[in-house]
Amino acid sequence: MTADVHALTGAYVLDAVSDRERDEFERHLRECEACAQEVYELRETATKLGRAAAVAPPPALKASVMAQIRTVRQDPPQASVTPLRRPRSSWALRMTSAAAAVLLVAATFLGVLLVRARDAADTSEAQASAMATILSAGDAQVTSEGDENGRMTILMSRSADRMLLLADDLPAPPEGQDYQAWTITGDDARSAGLLPDGGTATLEVDDIGSATQVGITLEPTGGSSRPSPDLVMEFDLS
Amino acid sequence: MGDRVRRPQEAAHAVPRPGPDGSALLQRVARGDEAAFEQLYDLLIGPLYGVIRRIVRDPAQSEEVAQEVMVELWRTAARYSPERGSAMTWAMTVAHRRAVDRVRSAQASADREENVGRRQLARPFDEVSEQVTTRLEQEQVRRCLGTLTDLQRESVVLAYYGGRSYREVGELLGTPLGTIKTRLRDGLIRLRDCLGVA
Numbered sequence: 001m002t003a004d005v006h007a008l009t010g011a012y013v014l015d016a017v018s019d020r021e022r023d024e025f026e027r028h029l030r031e032c033e034a035c036a037q038e039v040y041e042l043r044e045t046a047t048k049l050g051r052a053a054a055v056a057p058p059p060a061l062k063a064s065v066m067a068q069i070r071t072v073r074q075d076p077p078q079a080s081v082t083p084l085r086r087p088r089s090s091w092a093l094r095m096t097s098a099a100a101a102v103l104l105v106a107a108t109f110l111g112v113l114l115v116r117a118r119d120a121a122d123t124s125e126a127q128a129s130a131m132a133t134i135l136s137a138g139d140a141q142v143t144s145e146g147d148e149n150g151r152m153t154i155l156m157s158r159s160a161d162r163m164l165l166l167a168d169d170l171p172a173p174p175e176g177q178d179y180q181a182w183t184i185t186g187d188d189a190r191s192a193g194l195l196p197d198g199g200t201a202t203l204e205v206d207d208i209g210s211a212t213q214v215g216i217t218l219e220p221t222g223g224s225s226r227p228s229p230d231l232v233m234e235f236d237l238s
Numbered sequence: 239m240g241d242r243v244r245r246p247q248e249a250a251h252a253v254p255r256p257g258p259d260g261s262a263l264l265q266r267v268a269r270g271d272e273a274a275f276e277q278l279y280d281l282l283i284g285p286l287y288g289v290i291r292r293i294v295r296d297p298a299q300s301e302e303v304a305q306e307v308m309v310e311l312w313r314t315a316a317r318y319s320p321e322r323g324s325a326m327t328w329a330m331t332v333a334h335r336r337a338v339d340r341v342r343s344a345q346a347s348a349d350r351e352e353n354v355g356r357r358q359l360a361r362p363f364d365e366v367s368e369q370v371t372t373r374l375e376q377e378q379v380r381r382c383l384g385t386l387t388d389l390q391r392e393s394v395v396l397a398y399y400g401g402r403s404y405r406e407v408g409e410l411l412g413t414p415l416g417t418i419k420t421r422l423r424d425g426l427i428r429l430r431d432c433l434g435v436a
Binding site: 004007008009010011013014015016017018040041042043044045046047048049050051052053054055056057058061062064065066068069070072073074075076077175176177220221222224225 | 272306327422
């Protein structure tokens with residue numbers, strides 16, 4: 001199997017792999033310098049294959065694209081989407097005892113079983129810090145919906161302008177689709193990030209603005225610029 | 239071959255080259271520069287739409303996917319940095335992935351089989367009249383594809399232009415999966431060496 005995974009560079013670059021194989025291989029790429037270099041080079045080669053097929057689209061496409069981008073907010077340079085799953089088991093030890101005390105007290109006060117439900121393995125340092133910031137703000141609010149078949153918890157503070165979306169055991173989305181989270185203000189929806197595999201994951205949202213709702217939709221793999229009409233989950237924010 | 243010598247400079251130049259630097263444009267787009275985005279559109283849309291159209295086939299859906307790709311480039315421009323490669327490679331990677339996702343999520347994979355299968359094997363460049371790429375680029379790719387073994391070439395073409403997974407390629411060609419993975423990799427490496435990593 002170890003020898004096998006290196007052989008996947010070609011199939012990966014050609015997108016000739018399943019979504020699961022792609023995820024697994026991308027994890028492998030983070031650890032295999034030789035494969036990462038090979039992927040980098042073979043991507044350039046694949047690009048040349050693509051360029052050889054270039055065709056002019058209908059001229060009207062340009063106006064359509066330019067019109068749409070005027071309605072699409074650009075992502076900031078620091079991606080605030082943190083997909084999941086990089087075990088950092090030492091973060092709990094590095095938290096100061098004061099911060100840990102705040103978390104425990106706030107969590108108890110709000111009746112949220114966050115700390116119990118989530119492994120240290122699922123939460124990065126940055127998210128732990130965001131959690132502490134929110135929970136220690138005077139106006140922290142939490143809302144949670146679900147059961148043993150999937151739970152979504154929202155933790156936010158308007159004064160800190162931070163929000164954490166915590167998914168627990170969400171069922172895997174259908175093939176070819178990802179969950180996408182949105183902060184909604186009236187008719188305006190801004191993407192808060194993707195939960196590509198469901199399961200247990202955390203999204204951090206900075207800049208809540210005056211959003212009054214959070215919605216979760218199913219979108220094609222990779223997400224959409226606008227939410228599809230059917231909400232999988234919906235939360236009202238105070 | 240042919241009754242006159244064809245020199246590279248005679249090829250049609252519908253795609254501006256070298257012209258604007260895609261990498262610089264994309265970095266300006268990251269700061270919200272719409273004029274830069276418009277230039278980026280002009281630079282990229284031929285290759286993007288072409289590869290999408292090759293895979294997705296249907297013109298209306300191809301336009302939809304091309305628009306989704308351009309919007310994604312706008313939205314995520316801040317994630318691009320030049321050390322990750324050229325803007326063209328960045329964009330083409332997004333486009334190819336989205337096109338493949340679009341055809342794979344289509345229910346009627348059987349239709350794809352009969353419309354696309356064998357034709358892809360025979361002639362990867364069948365829409366000569368609509369080509370905007372330079373003759374030179376197209377000839378280079380054609381020539382370098384010719385240096386592959388039949389199995390390597392068929393695998394690569396089915397995967398890249400046909401949007402097939404390596405398992406589907408294995409089924410279509412009646413070849414074990416391990417062999418297909420190796421052929422795809424060896425074929426791309428041979429193409430890389432032939433085309434050069436410029």
